[in-house]
Amino acid sequence: MRSIGLYFSFMIIGVMSLKRFKSKLVFFIVLLIVIILLLIALFGLQTGSLHLKGANQMRFGIDIRGGVEATYEPKDLDRAPTVTELEAARAIIETRMDALNITDRDITTDKTEGKIIIRFPWKSDESYFDPQQAVSELGETARLTFRDPDGNIILEGTDVKDSSAQISREDGTPVVVLNLSREGSVKFSEATKRLIGKEISIFMDETMISSPTVENQITGDTAVITRIKSLSEAKSLSDKINSGSLPFSLIAKNSNIISPTLGSGALSVMILAGEVAFVLVCLFMLLYYRLPGFVACIALALQVVGQLLALSIPQYSLTLPGIAGVILSIGMGVDANVIVSERIKEEINSGKTLQGAINSGFHRAFSSVFDGNITVIIVAVMLLIFGSGATLSFGYTLLWGVIMNFLAGVTASRLMIQSLSEFPFLRKPKLYGARRKV
């Protein structure tokens, strides 16, 4: 980091020191970059295929905006569920969430533990929404049915032994192959004879998941669904069909429901508190450290903007512990700037020229900022490795905060102070909090 910082400084200074004018420009370039990033962080950016999401599209954990988190496990199953079973169970949940119009969701399958974890927001306009009921219903046994155009049930889920997505040997297109039970193949043979040229619709609960046309009578125990666009679509359909013969229902023994009114209150209060704290810290820095304090405020803004982007671009959910991580890294950011400002002041007082004081101030402050940041990075990485849920989000914001602290508090601050000190009216030692004249 340091060498990159120095490299940039040298590169810019090397090219520009020929003319002081250009050196003065550096401050405005950095400021412009900060403003551009701030605007992207606030409003997002969309040009062509590039779409960067801003804070207005930030995802929040359920502790902030309200929502549901539930961990499902098989009910009364005395063995670990197989991967196929878990995927079928996941397909049930996905289909039902689609039916409930819950699109903004996050579903993860824990294969080693045999669990499915879901998270989704509880929006404040859904006053009729009953989250407890939704959690119960999502895990219920799926009722899979094959129906003729009149709605009569031809086959049930238990008639299908299993299904799988395959690539057809004949024409290389994706297909879903169903293996029928003996009883199932008898029923299916009869139905396909009657329904040639017509459609058989497959339903999960009351949601239609596929509607293939019968091309000829199927007498054996395998049926093939063709004309599927992609292999992933075939996989998804096959998972859904497998859910019909799933030997267990799911229950949620671990869940957390937070109402949107409770959640959103916390968010607006935290944003307000953050703004007030930021303004007060900036005022303090400005009054105490003057010019370096002014630069510190811009650097802090850059750091926070970087953290916001690190959350909003990959759509990482911000939770309350995540906000704690932001607070800690702002503290670290203030500290880096305080250390530098103090050192510059000391160096001026010890008799160095302004330029010399700025250079050696940064140089001497660097080792302490570096070691402090590295130890905090150690904590953050350990959290990302061992943490779960809440601590994970703390580790993530903290790690980005410290990385931004190197870029903003060390490199950007240095570029800005060096550039500003080129202006004659900004060369007074008083502006750096020093007692003596340069």
Next chain:
Amino acid sequence: MRFRFYKHRFIFFAISIVILLSGIAGLIINGIMLDIQFKGGSILKYTYVGTVDAEEAGNFVEAALGKPTSCQIQHNMAKEEQMLIVNLANTEAITSQEQQTVTDTLAAKYPNSDFELSESLTVEPFIGARFFKNGILAIVISFALILLYVAVRFRNIGGLSAGTMAIIALFHDAFVVTAAFIVFKIPLNDSFIAAILTIIGFSINDTIVIYDRIRENRSLMGRNVSPEELVDTSISQSMSRSINTNIAVFISITIVYVFAAIYDIKSIKDFALPMMFGTASGCYSTICIAGPLWTMWQNRKRKKAA
């Protein structure tokens, strides 16, 4: 200007011991309360209107579920709300179907009270225990790696002693935060892990800034200067930095606490209050504990050598 920290070290040690003992006293009196995130169990919170008797409501739920239940009523001044808290903390976690039974029972028994679910949390005991174990494991491994890092980076001021004293200061601050949770009767949950980690971050950073100054002064002042003078000078030189940084951090945390208190947001209040104690402790432990202890270690080493 040079403050004589080393000379007054026993006053500082005494202060820390008093804090330590009062924390232990709090522990004996209040006991450690683990929140159900770590302990396992279920908690459901409902807003309602009118009057509801908590004990009676608890009996209704207990009869419907067949599991021991306790109810509590909480008034929120800021939102002018009253809440019924249904606690099934002493049992296994309940399923979402059982949760619905609780909601339905309350709605049926108190048709005019307009019960609405505000929050529910249910955790299986073994899952909670694992969360807690992982959190503690992350903290312990971080400590070990920090010790190693400090030992390597600060080897010219006796890396092992510096690292050990930094860890003692960390334990000091982690204890102060824990004591704050216990004394204010805040159950230990996610916020506890987050608060401890934040304070560890602040505290190690504080300690390293001072060590960095000691390391620098060691080369500037030469080998002949006594550890006492070296440490006192280094701490004094970085005094205004220590004060200013901690003021800035303390202001921020206090504002967060004040806002959370005004709007009565429990989760944030429970996090910010122990943090206020932690930041103060982080600054204090570096200057008054880690520095003097390191000096004592170095003095002993010198005596042995001589």
